[in-house]
Amino acid sequence: MTAPILDVRAISIAFGGLKAVTDFSLSLPAGALQGLIGPNGAGKTTVFNLLTGVYRPQTGEIHLDGRRVDGLKPNRIAAAGLARTFQNIRLFGDLTVLDNVRVACHVRAETGLAAAIFRTRAHYGEEAAIRERALSLLEIFGLSHRAGEYARNLPYGDQRRLEIARALATGPKVLLLDEPAAGMNPQEKRALADLIALVRRQFGLTVLLIEHDMGLVMNICEAITVIDHGVTIARGTPAEVQADPAVIEAYLGAPDEPPPASAPAPAPDSAKADP
Amino acid sequence: MLGARAAALRPGYGFVLSRAVGPFGAFLALAFVMQLVVVPWAGPFYEKLLMDIGINCLLAVSLNLVNGFTGQFSIGHAGFMAVGGYVAGAVTYYGSFVLWGSPAVHGGFLGGGDLLFLAGCLVGGLFSAGAGYLVGLPSLRLRGDYLAIVTLGFGEILRVLLQQTNDVIFVPAQIEAATPWQMATALGGALGFSGIPFYTTVFWVFVMLGLLLIVAFRLKESSEGRAFLSIRENEIAAEAMGIDTTRYKVRAFVLAAFFAGIAGALFAHETGTTLNPRELGFQKSFDIVIMVVLGGMGSISGALVAAVLLTVLPEFLREFADWRLVIYALSLIIMMRFRPQGLFGIREIWELWRKPPGASPAGRGAS
Numbered sequence A: 001m002t003a004p005i006l007d008v009r010a011i012s013i014a015f016g017g018l019k020a021v022t023d024f025s026l027s028l029p030a031g032a033l034q035g036l037i038g039p040n041g042a043g044k045t046t047v048f049n050l051l052t053g054v055y056r057p058q059t060g061e062i063h064l065d066g067r068r069v070d071g072l073k074p075n076r077i078a079a080a081g082l083a084r085t086f087q088n089i090r091l092f093g094d095l096t097v098l099d100n101v102r103v104a105c106h107v108r109a110e111t112g113l114a115a116a117i118f119r120t121r122a123h124y125g126e127e128a129a130i131r132e133r134a135l136s137l138l139e140i141f142g143l144s145h146r147a148g149e150y151a152r153n154l155p156y157g158d159q160r161r162l163e164i165a166r167a168l169a170t171g172p173k174v175l176l177l178d179e180p181a182a183g184m185n186p187q188e189k190r191a192l193a194d195l196i197a198l199v200r201r202q203f204g205l206t207v208l209l210i211e212h213d214m215g216l217v218m219n220i221c222e223a224i225t226v227i228d229h230g231v232t233i234a235r236g237t238p239a240e241v242q243a244d245p246a247v248i249e250a251y252l253g254a255p256d257e258p259p260p261a262s263a264p265a266p267a268p269d270s271a272k273a274d275p
Numbered sequence B: 001m002l003g004a005r006a007a008a009l010r011p012g013y014g015f016v017l018s019r020a021v022g023p024f025g026a027f028l029a030l031a032f033v034m035q036l037v038v039v040p041w042a043g044p045f046y047e048k049l050l051m052d053i054g055i056n057c058l059l060a061v062s063l064n065l066v067n068g069f070t071g072q073f074s075i076g077h078a079g080f081m082a083v084g085g086y087v088a089g090a091v092t093y094y095g096s097f098v099l100w101g102s103p104a105v106h107g108g109f110l111g112g113g114d115l116l117f118l119a120g121c122l123v124g125g126l127f128s129a130g131a132g133y134l135v136g137l138p139s140l141r142l143r144g145d146y147l148a149i150v151t152l153g154f155g156e157i158l159r160v161l162l163q164q165t166n167d168v169i170f171v172p173a174q175i176e177a178a179t180p181w182q183m184a185t186a187l188g189g190a191l192g193f194s195g196i197p198f199y200t201t202v203f204w205v206f207v208m209l210g211l212l213l214i215v216a217f218r219l220k221e222s223s224e225g226r227a228f229l230s231i232r233e234n235e236i237a238a239e240a241m242g243i244d245t246t247r248y249k250v251r252a253f254v255l256a257a258f259f260a261g262i263a264g265a266l267f268a269h270e271t272g273t274t275l276n277p278r279e280l281g282f283q284k285s286f287d288i289v290i291m292v293v294l295g296g297m298g299s300i301s302g303a304l305v306a307a308v309l310l311t312v313l314p315e316f317l318r319e320f321a322d323w324r325l326v327i328y329a330l331s332l333i334i335m336m337r338f339r340p341q342g343l344f345g346i347r348e349i350w351e352l353w354r355k356p357p358g359a360s361p362a363g364r365g366a367s
Ligand SMILES: Nc1ncnc2c1ncn2[C@@H]1O[C@H](COP(=O)(O)OP(=O)(O)OP(=O)(O)O)[C@@H](O)[C@H]1O
Pocket: A015, A018, A020, A038, A039, A040, A041, A042, A043, A044, A045, A046, A047, A087, A270, A273, A274
């Protein structure tokens, strides 16, 4: 087996007394599409925040394509090739759809402030390349016709897809998707799953997906990691994980607690949770 | 990744030259027309008013780079104006003595005196930019409110320091004997720096304003400038997309300080103004903030319109001048209530016909 493109070794973080993530490890081979699941508040988003440098891990190491990235600032990690979407949508609301994607292209730009102010040839060339790249991404995500609209005016599903298009514009090696299908109907979810498969192939991406919708996760993920209370409780193929008693217990609650109304329930309000 | 396509998509030299140089020519022509046609026709009152308008436009548009583009809240812009004004004033006043033995205006258009004045503007702008870097680098890592406090403190400290400076030296023999340090600390204290030659003309004001407008619009329509805007829109997302937010905030701050310094230099060499610490205190900073807030955070044209309005109104309405602060406070409150995004919002005036911002929340305000 080749070296993993994303190698996470026992990272942890505690907020005060709350151990949000404990000794989380993950090894993503290049080209993989894996899932990260767990009940509400399990620490999934916190794992993403650790990987992308929003929080600095208190223990452990993160290696991206052979390079150690834990402790770097988020923008450096993005430049190194790790991109993400946000569970609670964080678009640049008062910029156009096109500009949202173009901002994300900036990390790959080479000309600087002086070129922009004096309008050199290199500046024009780069602006044209950025525009071309952004438009082609919008095309893939079916957002071309909305390129000139302000992001805040987009329908919800389009905002979610714009988040992915924007993340891709940074030219990532690994893409982290935080509940990309939250709030979508089954039809939209299926379309999104196809889209994820498509861009993964087209861009040679490695994808880590957080998703509450078990159907979606079980369908498209090759392997799944399950966390609960910040602790990894299971890992394996969708079928293995589904049959794991620890997972069933985590989702249904301990026997002495009242079980939730419906089993592995997608959280309708989860879109409003923290980053 | 972009590299090869960017190289392939480079336009021809003719296109680049016309697009890159054209606007400079246009603003230069406008400045000439202002000076040679409008000023003689309109008379000295309007000449002074035009200079005041231009200087305030410089201040509003430059502050807009920080408060509007990057969404930070700086309220010490007059401090940078003071740095530029005093540095440039010292350069021309004492420089004139050293070169020509008197501080009087020397030579005509683009004569020796004009060149010294331009050098003063540049040096003043650079000192101001340096001050912007020193103030900005540590404080821009902090959240909005702290930045406001630091910039306010900077302006006030500067005011007190300037009040402590010695009287201006005006005896040629004493100036000959003075060391550079003695000159640099003889800036008039609380009484103000008097005797600075009047080099500022409508032409120079509009040349500088033209430069700033070119810089501001080019920023807004470039990848670099979109990095500024993304910080205003959502700092966490901007970072996650690879934008070095601290670096771009500092850049905005330094650029804004540079042009505020130039505005200060123009102010220092203008007829009918006194360069004194009180004049460039918090009151002035507040006036500039109002222009940006009124005009719309991020709208260059909005800031221009607000700067023109708020310069012209007090000139024509004595009542307004007396009640200025009350009216400002009231209009701020009314705006916050009914149009928090500013008169023109964050868009340029010609973009207003686009769809208004909808109700659906995106990005902003999320935790
Ligand atoms: N910055 C923070 N400060 C304090 N506590 C935090 C912080 N961020 C997350 N937490 C806590 O860490 C735990 C894990 O939160 P996290 O958002 O990672 O869960 P999640 O698995 O993404 O949940 P959901 O499915 O609802 O999105 C929660 O108890 C949360 O309250």
